[in-house]
Amino acid sequence: MANTIFLPVEEAEIGERIDKFISDKSDRFSRSAAAKLLESGVVTVNDKAVTKNYKCKAGDRVVILVPEAQPLEAQPQNIPLDIVYEDNDLLVVNKPKGMVVHPAAGNYEGTLVNALLYYCGDSLSGINGVMRPGIVHRIDKDTSGLLIVAKNDLAHAGLARQIKEHSFERAYECVVHGNVKEDEFTVSQPIGRNPKDRKKMAATFKNSKNATTHIKVLKRYGNFTHCRCTLETGRTHQIRVHMAYIGHPVAGDEVYGPKRVQKGLNGQCLHAKHIGFVHPRSGLWLEFESDLPDYFTAFLNKLERK
DSSP: OOEEEEEEOOGGGTTOBHHHHHHHHOTTOOHHHHHHHHHHTOEEETTEEOOTTOBOOTTOEEEEEEOOOBOOSOOOOOOOOOEEEEOSSEEEEEEOTTOOSSOBTTBSSSSHHHHHHHHHTTOOOOGGGBOOOOBOSOOOTTOEEEEEEESSHHHHHHHHHHHHTTOSEEEEEEEEESOOOOSEEEEEOOEEEETTEEEEEEEOSSSEEOOEEEEEEEEEOSSEEEEEEEESSOOTTHHHHHHHHTTOOBTTOTTTSOSSOOTTSSSOOEEEEEEEEEOTTTOOEEEEEOOOOHHHHHHHHHHHHO
């Protein structure tokens, strides 16, 4: 059975594109999710289907028929989870390096979603009409660290809103190539698909979104620098792209780093160390820190010895 959402157009929203209007008006949908809903024909304006280019008019009555959540094709798998925190609404997990978050071509098993389906059972958010085990934000396969999972729609919507408003704290630690000269600085450079390679992202002003990363040097090792990167926005591969953009790619990064990849890291030396957020039900501020994993500390020890 579909869930019906009614969104009235107010005076300040007249002239706004319908996909942006839906995203801004409802905490449940990102702009891309709103565009997909429009493409599927479940959004009507004054009882007529519209495209994402439609501009809102005075008196418009926007209705969204969100289909009932459909289960994922992924199968539950008994994979151990490193759970840092859990309550009835959410859990915080420490994802190991090498684990894929969502099943995709070539990775249908052994993912975080497979593990969550086994651990949580039916206690999963069904937001956006698809039963996804509450993956509110993602980290790359070869990035380790903290990830928050929503167990229900209330938690999912509340956390998604904080991410959209940039009040959700996320800080990473990484080791990058070269000697980063400034102690603290900010990179504000839009990120979009690389026009020459659609599988990669790039710092570009074409078909891109604003992206801001705050960077602090923790220690210098001559040819490498240990940094803490705090996200103001959360674009795909943001830290990896921004560090490569300023000439200091993340060590071990096979996509954005030098052709001669640092041996022994098996992917980028990047760890999601800190998250902080307001609990969507209690309103209390929660924050968590994750210890640097063995691969990361082993690399730092190697740099110390050199």
